[in-house]
Amino acid sequence: MMSENFKIVIVGSGPGGLSAAARAAEHGISHLLLEAAPHLANTIYHFQRGKPVMAEPAVLPLRSSMSFAAGIREHILETWREELTRHQVNYRVGATVTNISGQSGAFQIKLASGESINAEFVVLAIGVQGNIRKLAVPGEDLPMVQYHLDDPDAFSNETIVVVGGGDAGVENSLALAGQNRVILINRQEEFSNCKEANYDQLMAAVAQGKIETRVSTLTERIDALAPGNFNLAYVAQTPEGHEQIDCHRVIARLGAKPPRQLVESFGVRFPNSDSTSVPQLSEQYESNVPGLYIVGALAGYPLIKQAMNQGYEVIEYILGNPVEPADEALLREKFADVPDIHSVSEGIALLRVNQPLLAPLTTLQLREFMLDSTVRVLPRGEVIFNRNDYSNSFFSILEGRVAIQTEGQNGEEAVFGLEAGNFFGEMGLLSGRRRSGTAVASLDCVLVETPRRSMLKLLYSAAGVQRKLDEVSLKRVVRSCLDTSLPERELDYLVHEAQSKRYAVGDVLFNEGDKADGLYMIRRGSVTVSRMVAGKEVVLAYISAGNYVGEMALVSNKPRSATVRAASPTEVVLLEAVRVADVLGRNTSMRRKVDSRYLKQVRSDEYAPSSESSELINFLMGQGVGEATDVLLIDYARCIRCNNCETSCADAHDGTSRLDREAGSTYAQIHVPTSCRHCEHPHCMKDCPPDAIHRSVNGEVFISDNCIGCGNCQTNCPYGVIQMAVKTEYKKRSVWQVILGTGKQASEADEAETGNLPKKAVKCDMCKDIIGGPVCVRACPTGAAFRMSPENFMEYIK
Amino acid sequence: MNKMQGATLLKYKNYRYFKATSLLMALAITAYVLIRPAGGESYGGTWLGYVLGILSTLIMVFLMWYGITKRRISGAPERRQQRIRTTRSDEMAAQLKFERRKTRRKTRGLSGATLQEWLSAHVYLGASLIVLVSLHTGFHFGMNVHTLAYVLMLLVITSGFYGLNVYLNYPRLITLNMAEDTLDDLLLKIAELDELACTRALGLPDEVNALVLKARHETRIGGTLFQQLSGEQRDCPTRHAVQQMLHLGEKYNQDDQPKIMRDLYSALLRKEKLVLRARTEIMLKARLECWLYLHAPLGIALLAALTAHIVSIFFYW
Numbered sequence A: 001m002m003s004e005n006f007k008i009v010i011v012g013s014g015p016g017g018l019s020a021a022a023r024a025a026e027h028g029i030s031h032l033l034l035e036a037a038p039h040l041a042n043t044i045y046h047f048q049r050g051k052p053v054m055a056e057p058a059v060l061p062l063r064s065s066m067s068f069a070a071g072i073r074e075h076i077l078e079t080w081r082e083e084l085t086r087h088q089v090n091y092r093v094g095a096t097v098t099n100i101s102g103q104s105g106a107f108q109i110k111l112a113s114g115e116s117i118n119a120e121f122v123v124l125a126i127g128v129q130g131n132i133r134k135l136a137v138p139g140e141d142l143p144m145v146q147y148h149l150d151d152p153d154a155f156s157n158e159t160i161v162v163v164g165g166g167d168a169g170v171e172n173s174l175a176l177a178g179q180n181r182v183i184l185i186n187r188q189e190e191f192s193n194c195k196e197a198n199y200d201q202l203m204a205a206v207a208q209g210k211i212e213t214r215v216s217t218l219t220e221r222i223d224a225l226a227p228g229n230f231n232l233a234y235v236a237q238t239p240e241g242h243e244q245i246d247c248h249r250v251i252a253r254l255g256a257k258p259p260r261q262l263v264e265s266f267g268v269r270f271p272n273s274d275s276t277s278v279p280q281l282s283e284q285y286e287s288n289v290p291g292l293y294i295v296g297a298l299a300g301y302p303l304i305k306q307a308m309n310q311g312y313e314v315i316e317y318i319l320g321n322p323v324e325p326a327d328e329a330l331l332r333e334k335f336a337d338v339p340d341i342h343s344v345s346e347g348i349a350l351l352r353v354n355q356p357l358l359a360p361l362t363t364l365q366l367r368e369f370m371l372d373s374t375v376r377v378l379p380r381g382e383v384i385f386n387r388n389d390y391s392n393s394f395f396s397i398l399e400g401r402v403a404i405q406t407e408g409q410n411g412e413e414a415v416f417g418l419e420a421g422n423f424f425g426e427m428g429l430l431s432g433r434r435r436s437g438t439a440v441a442s443l444d445c446v447l448v449e450t451p452r453r454s455m456l457k458l459l460y461s462a463a464g465v466q467r468k469l470d471e472v473s474l475k476r477v478v479r480s481c482l483d484t485s486l487p488e489r490e491l492d493y494l495v496h497e498a499q500s501k502r503y504a505v506g507d508v509l510f511n512e513g514d515k516a517d518g519l520y521m522i523r524r525g526s527v528t529v530s531r532m533v534a535g536k537e538v539v540l541a542y543i544s545a546g547n548y549v550g551e552m553a554l555v556s557n558k559p560r561s562a563t564v565r566a567a568s569p570t571e572v573v574l575l576e577a578v579r580v581a582d583v584l585g586r587n588t589s590m591r592r593k594v595d596s597r598y599l600k601q602v603r604s605d606e607y608a609p610s611s612e613s614s615e616l617i618n619f620l621m622g623q624g625v626g627e628a629t630d631v632l633l634i635d636y637a638r639c640i641r642c643n644n645c646e647t648s649c650a651d652a653h654d655g656t657s658r659l660d661r662e663a664g665s666t667y668a669q670i671h672v673p674t675s676c677r678h679c680e681h682p683h684c685m686k687d688c689p690p691d692a693i694h695r696s697v698n699g700e701v702f703i704s705d706n707c708i709g710c711g712n713c714q715t716n717c718p719y720g721v722i723q724m725a726v727k728t729e730y731k732k733r734s735v736w737q738v739i740l741g742t743g744k745q746a747s748e749a750d751e752a753e754t755g756n757l758p759k760k761a762v763k764c765d766m767c768k769d770i771i772g773g774p775v776c777v778r779a780c781p782t783g784a785a786f787r788m789s790p791e792n793f794m795e796y797i798k
Numbered sequence B: 001m002n003k004m005q006g007a008t009l010l011k012y013k014n015y016r017y018f019k020a021t022s023l024l025m026a027l028a029i030t031a032y033v034l035i036r037p038a039g040g041e042s043y044g045g046t047w048l049g050y051v052l053g054i055l056s057t058l059i060m061v062f063l064m065w066y067g068i069t070k071r072r073i074s075g076a077p078e079r080r081q082q083r084i085r086t087t088r089s090d091e092m093a094a095q096l097k098f099e100r101r102k103t104r105r106k107t108r109g110l111s112g113a114t115l116q117e118w119l120s121a122h123v124y125l126g127a128s129l130i131v132l133v134s135l136h137t138g139f140h141f142g143m144n145v146h147t148l149a150y151v152l153m154l155l156v157i158t159s160g161f162y163g164l165n166v167y168l169n170y171p172r173l174i175t176l177n178m179a180e181d182t183l184d185d186l187l188l189k190i191a192e193l194d195e196l197a198c199t200r201a202l203g204l205p206d207e208v209n210a211l212v213l214k215a216r217h218e219t220r221i222g223g224t225l226f227q228q229l230s231g232e233q234r235d236c237p238t239r240h241a242v243q244q245m246l247h248l249g250e251k252y253n254q255d256d257q258p259k260i261m262r263d264l265y266s267a268l269l270r271k272e273k274l275v276l277r278a279r280t281e282i283m284l285k286a287r288l289e290c291w292l293y294l295h296a297p298l299g300i301a302l303l304a305a306l307t308a309h310i311v312s313i314f315f316y317w
Ligand SMILES: Cc1cc2nc3c(=O)[nH]c(=O)nc-3n(C[C@H](O)[C@H](O)[C@H](O)COP(=O)(O)OP(=O)(O)OC[C@H]3O[C@@H](n4cnc5c(N)ncnc54)[C@H](O)[C@@H]3O)c2cc1C
Pocket: A011, A012, A013, A014, A015, A016, A017, A034, A035, A036, A037, A040, A041, A042, A043, A044, A047, A052, A053, A054, A055, A056, A095, A096, A097, A098, A125, A126, A127, A128, A129, A130, A131, A295, A296, A297, A298, A301, A302, A303, A304, A305, A307, A689, A708, A709, A710, A711
């Protein structure tokens, strides 16, 4: 077969690919843009109808042959289509790339249709949405079989079969159930794959007869019916046999296959097995396969503007044109205050030299690192952060000296000095807890402050960084957990061959009766300690990051006296028993500390909680309190169900309450309403394209104004506490309006007014901007509502 | 009872407001006994009477202000706007964070009184009015606006005591009665049982069918205010049906009738329990709420009468 030849083939027509193709067309080079979907820009195409698309980050200038500004989805797609025609871009839709082989100058690109295309260079811009999983049965591609639901309100009075018992399937079913007959098909026996909030809603809808379900059911085929009442016959195998359901439409929500495997099959390497890991690229976006370039979301840049800029730049780089990246000006500004640094490359070089931790990074990664970070030039004596702050950024010392003042378990103070080339703040970053010490500039300093998200991304994308960070931080963990006065030599000895271990919720660190294998320093997460009492497992204690467990058996030389389990995703450093024993033998001060904790533990075992409180602990753990930093609880023995907590919350937050008092579970008169737990490691932050979710110094997890309304956080929060809401012009009532009973009350915002406005994610911010603190608690007339953090958790229970 | 269940309204801050009002009342009584009431004349006219009168008026205004605080606890709009403006930009927030935390700590005590604190004070100060105002009257009553105000006050206070009582005791009962269910859940289950009972009864004689149908259509949950408050329905058709089933069971015992009758009986029994729970829920909630519809309007009436009382005093000086 004759195959066509192009200089540049661009795979994927999202913002990144479109921009690259347009630039190539402008230059008049032979090019081809390949798109798997039947239309361009598939990801944007599937945004909700009428979705306002935001142009974040606002400070970044756009440089592309295509235009882009904040606007409605339809308008943006229309503009792009026009510009594509104007630039005479050569594109092909419905062309899925399945394989890329060859090398720079001679790539062969295979399409699903079997065709093959030759190219000198390939630009990969396939995003991270992945390939939607199809039903893989006859009839999967019939016209009324769809794999997306963009606008539930577009369908009414239909019989719709929804396939897939995950969150997407359940959410779609719920959205459609109001005006359609919905049958939800689940392969599994139970709906255990979806979030609790969705599960509860689904069960309610099923109980009310609004949704029918079939479980343990496999799709067999879909047939088109002769024109008549129904379009399709959906045939499935149920536990009772074959069943045919005549319907108008089948919506299958089976998730997407992440593109990583495909990309790896092209020869591209990822530095890490973590799902957030991105391929390592050169400054020119070139991957480890020479001639194969990667831009956009797949390269780790999750916003439209970034993808478009890179599409433009990558073409220039391929053509060998030196272009200043669009973010150059931003970077220059970052370094503006640093003495003796006059250009961005000098700044980057300084970073590379003065921070060994960052040495394994490519220049591109360093640039991105700097874009997210801020350079802080501090005079001597300035406080950088305080002990017990909730900040979680990471600091690198470029110049100067920083003193860290910590306080050990027993209240003794210790001060460490850190020189240029060191870093600090990693403990708060990794544990998600309060800062364990105060950092002060002890000389004039130049620091780089990097936010949590960028640092985590770095750890997952550059294997070397993680290793280097661990070398130093392990010792710091041991020192802060065990004994702040331990000499460096002993620390080295202790952490030699120490293992870092991870546990999922409910995993056992060790069992009652086990032989003692060592001392467990909890670096992240939290654990419960429990023991069998009269055939029942009774929880004795809840222990959080920054502490250790396992000293009882070491000190007493007996088998483990209790079982320790992870209460939230937990990471520990395990110190070998023999080494710990050696060091204990040589250091009386440490010996005394461990002994005193041992005695305290023995004593508190005497006051072990009753099995009822133990049940309560288990209940609360199940509700996510184990990973919370501050959670709203309601004592239902005093709650008069007046909902003043909700009303006042709405009043304080533009008319939308961020808590749902009635939803949620109750045990022993303690009710956990649906409201944010301010998790140590907020799941909601995981996948926020504009990085709009932050934690403030006081611990509140909040969403800032640059939220683009993508809904990822809503999907990621396991507790269902995030809502998408329109920001309305809400006015509080004045005293006179309250007295006379006039003016609009909270939560009475008009549907009509809010119909077409952009929705943004809203959640509890613990009233961080309100004098007096959380309104829900203050508004409760009987004092039933209270907030609790894990630090005082055990006090409450015992 | 575990430690999570903190202090009740009465015990709030270790009886702070109980102690304060007790002191106030003790002072008032002592003063009253020491400074003997002037014979015959209205006692309010003496200087102690004036003091007590003004004090009681202030307390009443404070008690009424509770209703406003309850709706404005989230803070005054003006101040909040200002605050948001000052903390808007992230960089600025970073610079200000240190000072900000300090101000936040400082202001917490000043404007951060919780509604619970307000209510604890409300309850004790409200109750103290019985003593303060009685002393203020010098125990002179008659058919006039002054005594009207006094009576209204007693009514408000009585309803307040009722409210306090239900607030302290009912919440626990609600949780015990409902567990994890909501009222809607119960109603749904009841409807399902009704459906089941009706289908099961189809093959049985008319007598049974009539009974089941009556139980389905005439059982009322909620209903009139009185029914809501009592948590009962007189001659409840469901209860009646359950009782009748026992007799009818003996009557219809041919073929498969006994089995169907048993099923029917068990369905009706389950329904009866659910109905009882639903009515209890409604009853508890209604009792928890109803008194406020007297308490607040009577409070307003009291304020009006009080105004009349004060105005008339100055008129007839
Ligand atoms: C709900 C939602 C809302 C968002 N809102 C905003 C917003 O308001 N503002 C903003 O800046 N960003 C927003 N984003 C992020 C934005 O969508 C992405 O940053 C952007 O789309 C990334 O562009 P890209 O070109 O890298 O990849 P994509 O846009 O994902 O494009 C990849 C293209 O490649 C195609 N493709 C995939 N595999 C193959 C293959 N094998 N062969 C051929 N073609 C293939 C796909 O069909 C797709 O068209 C949002 C994201 C979501 C999910």
